[in-house]
Amino acid sequence: MPKKILVIDDEEMILNAIKVILEDMGYEVATFQNPSDGAEEAIKRNYDLIIVDLRMPGKTGDAITKEIIEKRPDAKILILTGYPMDPLAKKALEAGAVSLVKKPFEIGKLLDFLK
DSSP: OOOEEEEEOSOHHHHHHHHHHHHHTTOEEEEESSHHHHHHHHHHSOOSEEEEESOOSSSOHHHHHHHHHHHOTTOOEEEEESOTTSHHHHHHHHHTOOEEEESSOOHHHHHHHHO
16 A cells, blocks of 8 residues: 655645655655645545645644644654745744755655655
């Protein structure tokens, strides 16, 4: 059974790139451009990895991380950000994210988390 990955990012290009690459490698990938819908999905279903953008309109990655971890404390959340020194990045890690990956990212960094 393939590993299931959920990606939440407001940039459609990022969602499509991650989805195509990971599906080509055999992973099952669900994507959400709306942060609230993505958080709801992460709480409803079990995913091996949840990838969340830090800065999105409406809801930030740290708030999404906190919301998911409260309902699913075993969730593995990886934060994508173009600004690793952003105070929200620290808040996301404190809320339970396992790590940060800087945008633009290398797919190898994502694959390391899937191993």
